[in-house]
Each structure stands twice: as C-alpha cells, then as structure tokens.
Amino acid sequence: MNSGFGLPTLRGWWQKLVAPLDWPLMMITGLLVLLAFGVMASASPERINAQLANMAVALVVMRVLAQIxxxxxxxxxxxxxxxxxxxxxxxxxxxxxxxxxxxxxxxxxxxxxxxxxxxxxxxxxxxxxxxxxxxxxxxxxxxxxxxxxxxxxxxxxxxxxxxxxxxxxxxxxxxxxxxxxxxxxxxxxxxxxxxxxxxxxxxxHDYQRHRILTLIDPEKDPLGKGFHIIQSTIAIGSGGILGKGWRSGTQAQLEFIPERHTDFIFAVFSEEFGLFGNLILLILYALLIGRGLMIAANAATLFSRLLAGAVTMIFFTYAFVNMGMVSGILPVVGVPLPLVSYGGTALVTLFVGIGILMSIHGNRMLVQK
Amino acid sequence: MEFKNPQEELERFRSRLAFAGGFVLFCFALLFVRFVWLQIVQHDYYQTRAEDNRISLVPIVPNRGLIVDRNGAVLARNYSAYTLEITPSRAGNLEQTIDGLAAIIEIEAKDRRRFKKLMDESKSFETLPIRTRLSDEEVAKFIAHRYRFPGVEIKARLFRQYPGGAFASHILGYIGRVTDADLEKIEEKEQDANYRGTEHFGKTGLEQRYEFDLHGVSGHEQVEVDAGGRAVRTLSRSAPVAGNQLTLTVDVELQRIAEQAFGDRRGAMVAIEPSTGGILAMVSVPNYDPNLFVDGIDTQSWRELNESAQKPMVNRALNGAYPPGSTFKPFMALAALTLGKRRPEQAIADPGGFNFGGHFFRDDKKGGHGMVDMYKSIVVSCDTYYYMLANDMGIDNIATFMGSLGFGQRTGIDIEGESKGVLPSQQWKRERFKKPEQQKWYAGETISIGIGQGYNAYTPIQLAQATATIANQGVMFRPHLVKYVTDTRSGEKRMIEPEPLRRLDLKPEHLEVIKNAMVGVNREGTGARAFAGAGYVAAGKTGTAQVFSYKGAEHKTETMQAHLRDHALFIAFAPADEPKIALAVLVENGGFGAQAAAPIARQVLDYYLLGKKPKEPAPADEDAVEGDAE
Structure with missing residues (x-):
C-alpha cells in the first residue's frame, strides 16, 4: 500500500483499533504467546492450528473488553x-x-x-x-x-x-x-x-484424596496415580540447566509425560529449555503480574482497583498452582499453565482478564498526585 | 461510623498490592528453588531415570543350533514366524484385550488355554504369545488396529521345528519354555546374561543334554522406546551368534527302518557301532511329536500324552528296565569261562530241569536237551545248563562279572535321566529291602538269575552295550549319539571322541567260543528262521522275558491280558568276524524273542549291511520255535 490516498485511511483505522490497548501488557502477553506456540509445536504440533483459532477468538474478545x-x-x-x-x-x-x-x-x-x-x-x-x-x-x-x-x-x-x-x-x-x-x-x-x-x-472425594496422597509420596504407586508427577519431575530434572533442546525432550517426544499439551505442558517446556527457560518464564509471568498490579494501583475507582488487583492475582494463581503441581510441590488439581496450555475456554477467560485490565488502564486516574 | 479518607484508603490498598506483589515474588522464588533442586542438584538422578525410561536393552535370541544325522539329514531346525504377543502388565483388562483381538484375528479356545497356562507360569511383565504362526494377512490386520491394543505386539520369532514329527523323538527330545528349574541350571553355568531374552530351554533328549551348545550367544539391541513400550528406533546392535550344530552318529535311514519295523508294537531297539560306541539307531516306540511342545503345550494334550496306557513319553531304551531273559546266557557263559567255572567242551546231562532245595526249576523242553555243552547251551538256549552254572558261580560272582559288562550301571550315553536297572547281588538286596528277612539272599534266588530272570532288570541300552563289548573283543565304549559339535563361529568340529570306558580282561579264545555259539544261534538255533538266507554272518541270541511283578521293578504288570504276554528280546552283532553293528531289540509283550524281536533285528541288519529296504514292518513269526521260555 503505497498509494497516497489509501494510506491515511488505513493508518487511521489501525490507530483506532489499537488505541485501547496497553502496550507493555501487549508486549509481555505477546512474548508469552510466542513461547506458548513454540512449546506447542514440540508437545503437540497437530494442535497448532486449533490453538491459533482459539487465539484469534481470544484476541477479539480482549479487544472488545478493552473498549468497554x-x-x-x-x-x-x-x-x-x-x-x-x-x-x-x-x-x-x-x-x-x-x-x-x-x-x-x-x-x-x-x-x-x-x-x-x-x-x-x-x-x-x-x-x-x-x-x-x-x-x-x-x-x-x-x-x-x-x-x-x-x-x-x-x-x-x-x-x-x-x-x-x-x-x-x-x-x-x-x-x-x-x-x-x-x-x-x-x-x-x-x-x-x-x-x-x-x-x-x-x-x-476419593480421587481428590488420592491426589493429595500421591503428592506426598508419588513413588508409592509409580504406574498408577503417581505416574503423572513422577514422569513430569523426571522431565524437569533431566532438563538440567539449559534443557535438551527444542523438540528433543525424550520424556515429551516419547510420550512419557501425560497430558503434555494441556496441564503438563510446563514439563515439556522445562525439559527442553531447562532452568534457563524456567527463569525466563517466571520473569515473564512476574512482569505480567507486575504490570497488572501497577494498573490496579493507578485505577480510578475502588471497583476498578479491586477488579484489576484480583484479575492480576488470578494469573498468578494459575501460574503458581500449575508449575507447583507439575514440579511436584502442589497436588495435581487440573489447572492449566496460563496462556501456554492448549484449550480455548481457559485462553478466552485469560484474555477477558487482560482486556479488563486494559480497559481499567485506559480509564485510570488522569490526575496523579 | 466514620467516613474514610480516600487518600488513606488508596495508600492502604496500595500497601496491600505491594504485599501481594511480595507474595508473588516469594512464591516464584519458591518455584525457582524447586527448579534448582530438580534441575541442578538432582539433575544426574533424573537424567538417569529419563534414560532408563527411554532406552531399553533388548536381547536378540540366537538361532538354535541344528541337529543333523551322520549324513547331514536335518532332524531339528528353526523357522521364522510372526507371533502375536501380550505383555499382561501393560495390557490393562486381559479378557477384554483378548476378546478384542479375537474380533480381528482368529484365536481358538486352545490358544486361550495355552495363554492362561503360560500366564500362571510367568511373571506379568514378560511378553507371552497368544497366537503363533500368523499369516501375512493377519499381521496386516493387526497393525491397522494396533493403536487400540497397548501392550500387544507382533514379533518375528524363530521356532524350533522337528521336520520328522514324531520320528526319533526320544533321541531329539524337545524344548519348552524356561522354567524356574531351568533358570537354576542357567545360573549354575553362569549363563544368566546370555539367556536374558531366551524363552526356550531343552527339556529332554539331546535338546536338553546339549542345551548350552545349541543355544548360541545372544546379541543385543539398544532401542529407544516410547511410553507404550514400543521401539521407536535402534541405537546400537550387536549380532547374535547361532548355536552350534550337532552331527549325530545316528543314521536316519536305519532309524526309520527300525522304527517302522516295530509297526504298532511297543518296544525299544538300540544299535551301536562296536568300535566307537556311536549309536546308529535308538528306537523307543510309541513316539510322541516334539513339535507339540514348542509353542507351549496346552494342559489337555499334555494330560493325554502322560496318561496314555501306551506311555509314549517314556524312553524305553534308557528308562525301561526289563529282565533280559535268555539273552543273558552268552554273558553267563563268558563269565563261566573267564572265572574258570566251565570249559567249553564240558557237557552236562539235562534231565529237563534242575532240582534245588526241593524246588524243581524246569527247562522248557520236556525231557531235556540230553548232553549239553557250552555251544549247544547257547544255540538251543538250554535253561538247565544255566541253572547249574548260576548255582556253581554264586550270586556275587555273577554280579561282579555282569557289572564289569555294564549291567546295572548307567552307560553314560549323552541323554540325561538314564535308569540304572537292577543288577542283583547280596549287597543290592540288603540295600533294597527294609525287613531283615527280605534282606537275606537265598541261594535258590540265584538259580533263575542264570537265565536272566529273577531280580534281573536292565535297560535295552545296557544290553546293547554289553553285546557291543563282546563284539569288540572286550573293549567297552561309552555309547553316544553326537559324533561332533560344529562351532558356528569358527567352523571347527569338536569330536565327541570314542571313549573306551574300560578294557575287560577277556581271553580272545573265550570270546571266540561265545561268538561262535551266537553265530550258531542264527545258523541252526533259535534265530535260524529269522536269519534264513541272510547274505552275511550274524551272531545273535533270542530271549523271552516273563512279565511278572515284584516290588521295585520299573515295569509293573498291568492287569490287562495283553500286558501279561512275555517280552520278546533279541541281541545280535554282524558281521560276526568283523562286527560293524551290535544291537538289542525289545518288544514289550511281544511273546517269544524269535517270534517278535529277531525279525526286527534282521530288517535292521539287512539295511545296514546290505542296504536292503523292507516294504513293511517285520512280520511276527508265529511258527518260530522257542527253546528258551523258562
């Protein structure tokens, strides 16, 4: 598009589209999503297209909410x-x-x-x-x-x-x-x-008790209820400092990790990218949460503050519970890794949260101090 | 209630946000510590566990060695076939899995029974065949549905095959799945590593005796496996070395003719090359089909084989102990000459029996044979001569001499589980019985020992070995079935050397007397009808063993009428002046030796010496005159 006639219209349209968005939040989310597709390509390449579709829906929802x-x-x-x-x-x-x-x-x-x-x-x-x-x-x-x-x-x-x-x-x-x-x-x-x-x-329920008991000693039942945790900790531990490399995790590629595209995708990531990758992931989540708390701190009304603070902490809860259970310090409770695990519903929910944060940020206190 | 200061409220909210932020950092730090623990401190441990998950060392079972006869005819070989195998520990619900498989591939009730038996005998992580010998079509069908059956796989395996079926089964034996008892033997030989992937083990016959020669050296393959246990790719491989080949002393054609000669009668025959101890043929009929055991025999067939009144699983040549009857007489005569108890020309008057301690031991010929010297005593099989001789010699002299000929001892043939038989003596009786009055040897008991009755009980192979020893001028060899073992890797042949067990101190002129008399048997005596018109000179002796029961005999008399008939025996060697073959034939309940056993010996000798193949089993000669039925 180099015609002098169409360009301003297009630019105007684009500016209108992105106006309600918060760029730091977009950046951090973008990096997490990029990373998510990288892991998905290793854990379950056949689901990439479906997850792209989920992502498109989630982005539209986010954009809509950002404007409300x-x-x-x-x-x-x-x-x-x-x-x-x-x-x-x-x-x-x-x-x-x-x-x-x-x-x-x-x-x-x-x-x-x-x-x-x-x-x-x-x-x-x-x-x-x-x-x-x-x-x-x-x-x-x-x-x-x-x-x-x-x-x-x-x-x-x-x-x-x-x-x-x-x-x-x-x-x-x-x-x-x-x-x-x-x-x-x-x-x-x-x-x-x-x-x-x-x-x-x-x-x-019995299955809930089992999960807690399994957490305490997964080796008791290595082929039964302990299997998930044992295999995911093996994956994480064998990843070492730098990991085994993208698509080279033996635990992941040979299907030892159960539910490796959903709740246990962190084990795949951790095996292939090691402690270094984990640190980057933790930093990205910390940045996301930090930005969210900052938005909450500057929100205009009590409603906005409380909502922004709670939504931000939901991200934390997702991330902590998921990584905690996959690495064996929390019981297996079926919580996805936010923005990374496969699945449309959770993704839409999370982007609703991001959209809300953006909306609150767009309507923040205009007069500071 | 006071109104809150908004600025104060905001500060308070922000302090809570700060607290939440601190909490987040604390939790993330906790996670990080956990990651450091797993990925740095415990890394080596988890690395090993991941490798253990991933890499599996799969043994490659070597081809089992072939067994061929002296001319290279194959008696045992291997063929490759696909099997459908289940690992029970990985298969989930077994019934459902098998039912599901049955919908795709034909699985018979017999297969299920066999699988169940294998399950009971094995550990759940072993893989067990549910179907063997799949067709290519069946393999394709299964592979299309493979994803539905975790823990089920197709394997290409080598199977043992005995192309002759039941032929020579008592020589070859069979293989079956490795049992705990077999594992002990493997450990004893320190072959554990070599047998890791091996599922079969020789159970009887040569398969058992030469197991560690036939097995070969296992190779192994390092494979990467997925969580379902399926191999993804091979990382490294070392090739197995096939088992060594056994070349037998046995002549397949001779063996076949001998087996056929028995027709549907029960019995045994052992033919030995006197100058080496090599076994030319060893028959025990009825046979069984060793192929039945290869895939694992099902309970029902096993019971049928074991409970059959015909006892096909018993190797009569090695484990049947029979009174030798009159075939004992040449050995008695040789003992008399060697011990100086008789001279050849010394004759006795036979009144038709022998009176000892008030009991009259009858000769079978009423009125007796008249004047009988040693030659005549063998040719006409005169009992009275041997009653007297036994009485003169005494039981312990007989036992010592017969022991030196191998009677009552294991011959040392290269098949396991051989029976000793019974060589009666005073000592034997003391050890055999518990009550003092039974332990005593009565002089009267010695009398019938002289004609091969009484407590005497020997295996056909002992009889054949003693015959071969006479034929070989008193040099006794250890009978053996394997001529040499060929090393697969080097091609070297390890000879099973002819092994003289002992050289008996026998005078050639004494042996000449015995041989001459045995030639007389086939020329003018009890074997003359069977050997009429033979194109060679064969030495022989007929025998008829009364079937009777006493405690300790291996063969108990059955109550059935047919089983009360006498056993027919015949020993022979030929050509008499330069013996190439010595044999012993036993036909259970065959009647007179001349009737049932001698014609079999004739067919065997005709083939071996002249190459004559008979058209049908040896006819029983109902008109044969038997001079020796005690």
Whole structure:
C-alpha cells in the first residue's frame, strides 16, 4: 500500500483499533504467546492450528473488553453472577457427566462449562459489591461477600472440579483481601482452616484424596496415580540447566509425560529449555503480574482497583498452582499453565482478564498526585 | 461510623498490592528453588531415570543350533514366524484385550488355554504369545488396529521345528519354555546374561543334554522406546551368534527302518557301532511329536500324552528296565569261562530241569536237551545248563562279572535321566529291602538269575552295550549319539571322541567260543528262521522275558491280558568276524524273542549291511520255535 490516498485511511483505522490497548501488557502477553506456540509445536504440533483459532477468538474478545469502560462492566456484574450461579445449579441438576465429573451443561446448540464463567464473574461481583459499600465497609459486608463467594465455589467443588473451585475461591478472596479485610480475621481463618482440615478431609472425594496422597509420596504407586508427577519431575530434572533442546525432550517426544499439551505442558517446556527457560518464564509471568498490579494501583475507582488487583492475582494463581503441581510441590488439581496450555475456554477467560485490565488502564486516574 | 479518607484508603490498598506483589515474588522464588533442586542438584538422578525410561536393552535370541544325522539329514531346525504377543502388565483388562483381538484375528479356545497356562507360569511383565504362526494377512490386520491394543505386539520369532514329527523323538527330545528349574541350571553355568531374552530351554533328549551348545550367544539391541513400550528406533546392535550344530552318529535311514519295523508294537531297539560306541539307531516306540511342545503345550494334550496306557513319553531304551531273559546266557557263559567255572567242551546231562532245595526249576523242553555243552547251551538256549552254572558261580560272582559288562550301571550315553536297572547281588538286596528277612539272599534266588530272570532288570541300552563289548573283543565304549559339535563361529568340529570306558580282561579264545555259539544261534538255533538266507554272518541270541511283578521293578504288570504276554528280546552283532553293528531289540509283550524281536533285528541288519529296504514292518513269526521260555 503505497498509494497516497489509501494510506491515511488505513493508518487511521489501525490507530483506532489499537488505541485501547496497553502496550507493555501487549508486549509481555505477546512474548508469552510466542513461547506458548513454540512449546506447542514440540508437545503437540497437530494442535497448532486449533490453538491459533482459539487465539484469534481470544484476541477479539480482549479487544472488545478493552473498549468497554469499567462503569459498564460494573452494570454487568450482578446479572452475569446470577446467570453463572443459575447455570451451575443447572449443571448440578442436568449436567453431562464425563470422566466421573458433572461439569458441562448441554444447551442443545453448544456445551458450556459455567464454572469457567465464574472465574471472571466472581471478582466482578465482589468488586461491584465493595464499590457499593465504599463508604463504610463493615464486618457484615465481609460476611455477605463470603457467602456470595462460597455458594458458587461449593457448587463447583461438588461437580467435582477442585482446580476451578480453588481458582474461583482465590479470585473472590483477592477482592476481599484488597478491600481491606483485617489481618486478624485472615490469620484467624488460617488457624481455623488448619483446625478444620481433618473435617475437610472427610468431605473430599476419593480421587481428590488420592491426589493429595500421591503428592506426598508419588513413588508409592509409580504406574498408577503417581505416574503423572513422577514422569513430569523426571522431565524437569533431566532438563538440567539449559534443557535438551527444542523438540528433543525424550520424556515429551516419547510420550512419557501425560497430558503434555494441556496441564503438563510446563514439563515439556522445562525439559527442553531447562532452568534457563524456567527463569525466563517466571520473569515473564512476574512482569505480567507486575504490570497488572501497577494498573490496579493507578485505577480510578475502588471497583476498578479491586477488579484489576484480583484479575492480576488470578494469573498468578494459575501460574503458581500449575508449575507447583507439575514440579511436584502442589497436588495435581487440573489447572492449566496460563496462556501456554492448549484449550480455548481457559485462553478466552485469560484474555477477558487482560482486556479488563486494559480497559481499567485506559480509564485510570488522569490526575496523579 | 466514620467516613474514610480516600487518600488513606488508596495508600492502604496500595500497601496491600505491594504485599501481594511480595507474595508473588516469594512464591516464584519458591518455584525457582524447586527448579534448582530438580534441575541442578538432582539433575544426574533424573537424567538417569529419563534414560532408563527411554532406552531399553533388548536381547536378540540366537538361532538354535541344528541337529543333523551322520549324513547331514536335518532332524531339528528353526523357522521364522510372526507371533502375536501380550505383555499382561501393560495390557490393562486381559479378557477384554483378548476378546478384542479375537474380533480381528482368529484365536481358538486352545490358544486361550495355552495363554492362561503360560500366564500362571510367568511373571506379568514378560511378553507371552497368544497366537503363533500368523499369516501375512493377519499381521496386516493387526497393525491397522494396533493403536487400540497397548501392550500387544507382533514379533518375528524363530521356532524350533522337528521336520520328522514324531520320528526319533526320544533321541531329539524337545524344548519348552524356561522354567524356574531351568533358570537354576542357567545360573549354575553362569549363563544368566546370555539367556536374558531366551524363552526356550531343552527339556529332554539331546535338546536338553546339549542345551548350552545349541543355544548360541545372544546379541543385543539398544532401542529407544516410547511410553507404550514400543521401539521407536535402534541405537546400537550387536549380532547374535547361532548355536552350534550337532552331527549325530545316528543314521536316519536305519532309524526309520527300525522304527517302522516295530509297526504298532511297543518296544525299544538300540544299535551301536562296536568300535566307537556311536549309536546308529535308538528306537523307543510309541513316539510322541516334539513339535507339540514348542509353542507351549496346552494342559489337555499334555494330560493325554502322560496318561496314555501306551506311555509314549517314556524312553524305553534308557528308562525301561526289563529282565533280559535268555539273552543273558552268552554273558553267563563268558563269565563261566573267564572265572574258570566251565570249559567249553564240558557237557552236562539235562534231565529237563534242575532240582534245588526241593524246588524243581524246569527247562522248557520236556525231557531235556540230553548232553549239553557250552555251544549247544547257547544255540538251543538250554535253561538247565544255566541253572547249574548260576548255582556253581554264586550270586556275587555273577554280579561282579555282569557289572564289569555294564549291567546295572548307567552307560553314560549323552541323554540325561538314564535308569540304572537292577543288577542283583547280596549287597543290592540288603540295600533294597527294609525287613531283615527280605534282606537275606537265598541261594535258590540265584538259580533263575542264570537265565536272566529273577531280580534281573536292565535297560535295552545296557544290553546293547554289553553285546557291543563282546563284539569288540572286550573293549567297552561309552555309547553316544553326537559324533561332533560344529562351532558356528569358527567352523571347527569338536569330536565327541570314542571313549573306551574300560578294557575287560577277556581271553580272545573265550570270546571266540561265545561268538561262535551266537553265530550258531542264527545258523541252526533259535534265530535260524529269522536269519534264513541272510547274505552275511550274524551272531545273535533270542530271549523271552516273563512279565511278572515284584516290588521295585520299573515295569509293573498291568492287569490287562495283553500286558501279561512275555517280552520278546533279541541281541545280535554282524558281521560276526568283523562286527560293524551290535544291537538289542525289545518288544514289550511281544511273546517269544524269535517270534517278535529277531525279525526286527534282521530288517535292521539287512539295511545296514546290505542296504536292503523292507516294504513293511517285520512280520511276527508265529511258527518260530522257542527253546528258551523258562
């Protein structure tokens, strides 16, 4: 395009398109996505095209959300949350069962997983709630917030889907934490939590208990429930400092790593790129989170602050839980590696979060100090 | 309730953000420490485990050595075939897997039974065949569905094959899957490494005795395997060395003629080359088909073979112990000459029996044979002569002399599990029985020992060996089936040297008397009808062993009528002046030796000396006169 006539129009159109985007966030996300496709090409090259399609959808969603002002998002908080809870109840009553869990709802034209919606709906609702009570947050408000949080978490945990339940619980908790819940109460809850652990143990499903037991000693059952963790730690450990090289990881290429394109993709990455690669990945996530926290710090309203802080910390939770479980220090709970693991739903959810962060950044406090 | 200061609130929020940021960094540091632990501190350990996962050392089983007869005719060989194999530990639900396979490839009930038996005998990580000898079409069908069956694979394997079927099975023996007992032998020989991939082991016969020659040296292949255990590529390979070849002293044609000569009768025959001890033919009929054992025999067939009244699994030539009957007489006569108890021309008057301690031991010829010297005693098979002789010699003299001829001892043939038989003596009786009154040897018991009855029980190979020793002027060889072993790598032949076990102190003129009398048997005596018109001079002796039961005999009398008939025996060597072959024939419940056993010997000698091939099994000569039925 070198015609003097078309160029300004095209440039104008492009500028309009990218205006709401936050460039530091775009850069970091871009690097992570690049890295993700590199690993995918090694772990599961046949899924590259499908993941590219997922990526395109996710980018469109991000761009759309980046343009929606936080005030309009706030209006969506209550309806989206109620819809989410209704759908979760629907799942509990009419959901499809697959792999022993009831997670999907068949709407006739498509199957949806309502628990995924909750990851965004939860912080949205709680941020809205604290915004409404901005003037005088009292103890009672925290209690109400806790109830609004625990109802969907309980519904999700019952499906059972421990990974998503933990993410939703964390997302809600971050809002409450940023809203200023007193340290005393939090410490008290931790103590109470430890005391209630034996009780909780009894409420867990067998497979959930197995996962925890396997974490403690995976070698006990090397071909059964310990297999995932053993093989992924072997992959990571054998990677060494610089890794075995792209597409040269024996654990990955010879299929010793289970679910190597989804939850365990980190093992593939770590085997092929070693400690050096891990460090780069950690830095990229730290930058992403840092940028998100910075956006939160400069957000204009309490709603924006809480939402931005919680959404950012969701990224952290994803990353930490996934890398922790794959490297064998956390139980296997089925949480993908954010932006890297294969799968459309999680990717869209994450880009919704990035879009929200961009929108909040675009509407930040214009007057500083 | 006070209103909050917005600026203060913002500061508080930002401090919480800072705390969250610190928490994030702390958690990431924790992860980093974990990565350092795994990827630096523990790297070597995980590196090794990854390599163990990836690399598998697969042994390559060598081709088993061939077994050929003295002229190179193949008796045992190998062929390559595809097998469908399951590793139970990797296959998940076995029933489902097998049912799934059965939908693609034909799997019979027999295959399932055999697989189940193999399962019971093996460890779950071993791979076991569910079907053998797949056609190319079946292989293609399976490969198309392979992804559905983890832990199932096609393997190209070599199978042992005995082209003659049941022919000569008691010589060859068979191979079967390695058992714990076999593993002990392997460990004893320090062959563990060499047998790592080996699934078969010689169980009987030459396959057993020469196992470590036939096996060869395993090669191995370093292969990269995926998580499903399938080989992805080969990293390195060392070739196996095929097992050594056995060349036998046996002549396949002679063996065939001998086996056919028995028809459907039960019995055994051993033919030895007297000057070397090499076995020319060794028959034990009925035979069994060793091919049945190669893929692993199923329980039902195994039971049928073992429970058959015909006892096809028993090698009668080595493990059947029979009273020698009158075939014992030439050896008794030789003992008498050697010990100075009789001179050849010394004659006795035969009144038709011998009275000892109030018991009359009858000769089978009423009224007796008249005056009988040593020659006549053998030719007409006079019992009275030997009753008297036994009485004169005493049991221990007989035992010592017969022992020197190899009776009652293992011959040392190169097949394992040979029986000793029973060489009766005072000492034997003391050791054999528990009650004091049974332990005592009674002089009356010596009498029937003289005609090869009583406690006497010898294997056909002992009889053949003793015959060959006489034919070979008292030089006794260890009978052997293998002539030489050819080393596959160097092509060198390791001779199984003719091994003189001992040289008996026998006088040539004494041997001449015995040989002359045995020639007389076939010229004018009990063997004359069988050997009428033979184009060579054969020395022989008929024998008929009464079937009777006493404790300790290897062969118990069956209650069936046919099983009460006498065993027919015949020993022979020819040509008499320069013996090339010596043999012993036994036909179980065949009746008189001259009737059933001598015609078989005639066919064998006719072929070996003249190349004459008989058209049909040796006819039983119902009119043969038997002079020696005690």
């Amino acid at each position: 002002p936080p005030q309009r998002l706030m209006h969506l908080a209550v309806p989206v949350y109620l819809l989410g809870v209704l759908l979760l109840i629907g799942v509990a009553l009419f959901g499809d069962i697959s792999k022993g869990a009831r997670r999907w709802l068949n709407l006739g034209f498509m199957r949806i997983q309502p628990s995924e919606l909750m990851k965004i709906a939860m912080p949205l609702l709680l941020a809205w709630f604290f915004q409404k009570r901005e003037a005088m947050p009292r103890m009672a408000d925290y209690a109400i917030a806790a109830v609004m949080l625990l109802v969907p978490v309980a519904l999700i945990a019952r499906q059972p889907d421990l990974g998503t339940a933990i993410l939703v619980l964390a997302a809600g908790f971050y809002v409450i934490f940023f809203a200023g819940l007193s340290w005393k109460i939090m410490i008290g809850m931790v103590v109470a939590g430890i005391a209630a652990a034996p009780l909780a143990w009894n409420l867990l």
